Amino acid sequence: MRKDLEWEYADAEVSEARVKEIGAQLGFYLPQDYIKCVKVNGGASVLPEEFNVEDVERCFGSLFSFDEKSSQYIVKKYELYNSSLPRDILPIAIDPAGNLLCFDYKDQQEKPVVVFWEHENASEKETLMHDEGLTDEQPEERARENLFYVAATFTAFLDKLHD
Template sequence: MKLQFTHGKEPLTPERIQEVEAQLGRKLPDEYKRFLLKQHGGHPEPCEFEFVRQGEKDWAVIAYFLNLGDEHETLSEYLISYEDRIPRDTLPIARDPGGNPILLAVSGKNQGKVYFWMREYEPDDPDEVQEYDHLGFVANSLDEFLGALTKRP
């Protein structure tokens, strides 16, 4: 099934992506920039994906890819909400129906990989730094993730 999007915004321009990078103080991976130039936010169909957490496979659903604007469902909004709860080298790029973010590692040894953060696995200690062992691994790259979106068997 070909990946399609509904409820998306106008694709971003390279100039707008540079503005967002300056606002965030972070460089976005090239693969994510290419995605934003074609697709900006919205609901994908198919929208289900498999992830692995502590050796166990499970399934989740994408409600929306976050947009980089200043309206509802924005990357900035999620980054502010989750900044002390997700690894510092990740950015939220999408969310599930319950608001749990799908993350893209933007630097470090995990750069380019996609992860799924879930409230139920968040550390109880609010001072504990969120590490990758609390996340579900989704894909080695954004393109791999997008290509693996499917309907659950």
């Protein structure tokens, strides 16, 4: 993991066991590089904070927290966004505009890729099914249109952060 990253406003450190327990509660296996980072930097923002999604420069906001008293608690955030996100997606961070950085487990249950979820034009899947008469799979396909590949691993994502 990069040594030059400056993490700000982190929550109190949590144990690796606690991070894994919350991941399991949500139904996801969390990658070790992510666990190592969030146990000391949960809830934190980072400098440098810029990264690219395709050809668009984006700004990192903060990692979600593993402190259940935090407004950025990962379980609450998962519950909030789950109805609009495709299956097998775990939000792990937010940008200042309300978009999410997520792990995508669709093709890799133990090695998820990092994706960017654009919240513009995203709808709850149930609403799409009801309002537009879509089948069960069509809202899922539509929800995936808002995902953009960022990096193969969490470490690779951190390596892409720049000024």
